[in-house]
Amino acid sequence: MSKNINNIRIARTIKRKESSTVYNALRSIYEDSIFVGEISQLWPELPLLANLRCGLWYSPKFDFNCYFKSTDGHTNNLSFNTSRLNLHVALLAGQKGGCMIVDSTRKGKRFPDSMSKTIPIWTCVLNRAILNYRTRFDRRDLPENESATSNELGSNAQESSGWDCSLHLPLWVSESEKARIENCLEGWTKDLEASGADIASIASSLKKPLRPLWISQKTVIWLNEVPEYDSWDFTPVILVSTSSSSGSFQHRTTSEFSWNYIAGAGDDEESWARGLSPDLFWKNAYDLISSGPDLCNQKIANIVERDRVRRAQRGQSAPQVSVRASKCSGRTGRFPIAEPLDLDNGIGAEDDKLNDDSGISSLASTNIAVGKSQLAMEVPPAYCILNCDRQSFSVSLENPEMYLHLPIMDSKFDRFSLLKNLPSALDFAKTHLRKGKKLLICCSNGEDISVCICLAILTSFYDEAGHFDDGKSFSETRITKLELRRRLVFICKFVVNGRPSRGNLKQVFAWLSGGGYIPCAS
Structure with missing residues (x-):
């Protein structure tokens, strides 16, 4: 009996390996992209966003990217993560009247958890924070002796009463889970407000509350009855799931080739691409x-x-x-933000020529920029370059001492790599920032390690107003997780695709809080 079971398992494994070829994955992506193209043409004015990383495969051209993790929507791990606020998505939706987000899933479901719960939680928390901000703003503008029941406040309160702050979830999320999420909303809203996020800019951009809508390959849309997005009483965040939920592997045949469809084929690209x-x-x-x-x-x-x-x-x-x-084969209240994001160009509204490319982002007036190492060759020679990529590269600078290569590994491969290299990174940054030099911090993707190094430098050498003070304020204060989170929110205002990993952030906090140590070599 057990022998038969083992034979069945072996047969299934072989079938799965045969199905999971690179061609099957690419052909599946290509077929699903046709659906994405059809949906995007229903509302061509709305920008198309890819939810990193899987969603990035499903269209030849996206207007922007975002990063909503499915794990934040898992049943036993529900959370609102201030390290991934995606505030540029809210600003973009406000400016354009809505947006579309593309993602996929391999789980045999119609929608990934990022769309079923993570994004609905995000829209609800933002709506609540915007309402709270507007309420406080209205009260602050009242004359000192005027009653809170004045006509002005009454009209503003009436206007705010139409601001929908309710939680909108898809029908397949159970009532018990919805109740658990609703019990957490107040706390998450306070976390957002305490993070120093620029709620003022979002509140001024959004004229209607955010609300998610769900579209999959099983959604029925009558082409002669497609509603105009600006006719809705909310700002739509249209969630497009490319996955066909008919099964994980479907055999398909064309006039030329036979192949197997893979739902969510773009996921885990390292294992197949x-x-x-x-x-x-x-x-x-x-x-x-x-x-x-x-x-x-x-x-x-x-x-x-x-x-x-x-x-x-x-x-x-x-x-x-x-x-x-x-496997098978406004203002943060702490840091000055120069300008709101210029979302027509996908960059911060800065004069710095680095911002001509969305792969490199300049952080307001801090003299610090963050980006991909492959773009570092194109920066002006007056810049100092801190290269955190595992690969070095040649670059033309005014002085060879203006370049430092620290081959830092991700925490998945070395839990202490960033921690061991932080002293050298901070010394290099301090030396050149003291001289008024501009500093570019780069890594392979410009989204993780470079953001963490930037966070350590910003916290160590800049005061609460965002001015370089040579470490004076850092020596006089005790760094808390809340303070670190606020500064990370400031960085991600400009590095909109920043997505530092938890392991790397823990190393930064360990060093800055005085608990960091460098393990002895074995």
């Missing part, structure tokens, strides 16, 4: 899809190698690709 990125895929999509299952792997290898050589010739980071074995 062989170094191919969404950008490279869409530049070569027709060639890859038309090549068929037998030639697809070789096509990918050629594309990835050509791109690597091109970047190497330009002096950019170009490591060899190693294929991992597949």
